[in-house]
Amino acid sequence: MAKPMTKTQLVAALAEEMGADKKAAGAALDAITAIITREVSAGGAVTLPGVGKIYCRERPERMVRNPATGEQFKKEADKVVKMTIAKALKDSVNG
Known part of the structure; x- marks a missing residue:
């Protein structure tokens, strides 16, 4: 199994994909993370198209x-964060 991508590597890849600098890509990643955290901690769910759905159960x-x-x-009763993987991602990994 390959090593997981670090945040630095993810920011660099995102910057290259966006055609932007690493600072803008890092800010975009941090904003997405903050939005997901806020929504899921409030009991909602976030769907990332082509990736999956993140929710609290x-x-x-x-x-x-x-x-x-x-x-x-x-x-005691507690909450746990779950993620359902999108079919498109499953198919791309298995096919």
Whole structure:
């Protein structure tokens, strides 16, 4: 498996794709990240066309087990961020 792209590499690739400088590409990436964070933390969802949908899901209170000790305890309800991958991206990876 290849190493994940770092933010610096992503900004450089974005700048090249946009035909802009790295400062503008970095600002665009930061703005997109802020919008996604704000929307998902407020309980909404964001669809990135061709990539997928990012959303927040609530998990109910449940019993969990500590694997080290085997002790069971109740875990409070919480929220988790999920992402559903778009069919176009799946097809491009598999095809």
